[in-house]
Amino acid sequence: MSDFRLKAFYSVAKNLSFTKASQELFVSQPAITKHIRELESLYQVRLFNRMGNKISLTEAGTVLLEHCERILTEYRRLEYDMHLLNKEYAGELRLGASTTIAQYVLPPVLARFTEKYPKITVSLIDTNSRNIETALQQHTIDLGMVEGVFRLPNLKYEPFLCDELVPVVASDCPIGQSGEISLEEFKQVPLVLRERGSGTLDAIELALAEQHLKLSSLNVRMYLGSTESIKSFLRFSHSMGIVSIAALSRELKEGSFRIVDIDGLQFKRHFCFVSAQGQEAETVVHFMRFLQQQV
Missing domain, CATH: 1.10.10.10 (Winged helix-like DNA-binding domain superfamily/Winged helix DNA-binding domain)
Structure with a gap:
């Protein structure tokens, strides 16, 4: 209209x-x-x-x-509101999600949501957490979903799912054959990590800081722009990645990757809804409730 x-x-x-x-x-x-x-x-x-x-x-x-x-x-x-008078949900919903959420959490949720509410037009942009926050501030999306730990004061954050980042290597990699390495050994391991601005790297840096470590003290071989790129790299390299457990279900089931525990070091975070301060649109509130029921 x-x-x-x-x-x-x-x-x-x-x-x-x-x-x-x-x-x-x-x-x-x-x-x-x-x-x-x-x-x-x-x-x-x-x-x-x-x-x-x-x-x-x-x-x-x-x-x-x-x-x-x-x-x-x-x-x-x-x-x-007008469609709701006829008990129909309709409208437009512009979503933005950081890469891990967009690729591994949202697809089944969006499939069920669009099937149940076909009159709600949904669009999704997939980029890192910093860009999602920028898109909200520029009003190009209605709701963001991010994995970051740094929060902007003019945006509102609401956790909806706990996530764990795990150190992972290819199954034939010599690193951590016993399934665990010490913190000192970890400092020497060649690493491939997500890029600056990603929520994944933010969470890793926060966990390292709790152990009084910085990225500069580690052997970071490369920064890549997506979890899929990291997984592809690991298949051809004796290196370690640190990625969301949600991104590894197939590889762990097939046995192509294995998790290596690091003594005294854990990487945990929350996936969060992020929105502009003020009243959310009705389609936004409806989608948030739907997602929370699904995960």
Whole structure:
């Protein structure tokens, strides 16, 4: 029901790209341009400064963006409430999840959720915890799910699942054949870890700090951008990774990987919902309750 011109403007303004907006909204770039021109004609202002291949918001564009965020949020609430009168759940839900949650926790939950509530349109972005928090602050998602331990004061965090990170090696790796190594041995083990900004690395650094250790005191061979990349690396290397137990069910069952305990060192954390301060949209609250019942 919402004015598609506002959706087109909002997408261009957040992406600062007509091309990305057309891809995001599944319409042609000329159609996006037409909607923007209609808004500019309606209000007799320019909404974007065009500098070669780059664009930026004008003062009028900044004002419209502030109103646009509120208007589109209210449209989503209106759609949800009106359908609820007929005992139907409908609306839009924009999710963001850090990589581990998006790949290993959410797929079965989202499959059941979309099957049960087919009139709720769900989208999901998959990136690291820092980027999820940024997306919330920029209002490009309604709800985030992160694995980080560092929390921003202007966002609200609510734990929903306890997770354990485990040191893991390929089954034929000579490291920790007895199933356990000492803290001193661990310092010498070649490690492959997640990248800076990931909640996984945050949790690892916090656990190390409790033992008065820093990453710089370890033998970190490489930082990689996903758990799947780490697992692939470990298959061809006599190195150790530290990854979520949720990501290892198949490999442990097949016997291709094994867990190595480190004496005196454990890596535990919580997966958390993260949202902007204030009242969450009804679709957000509904999804949070559904997920908590599933995990």
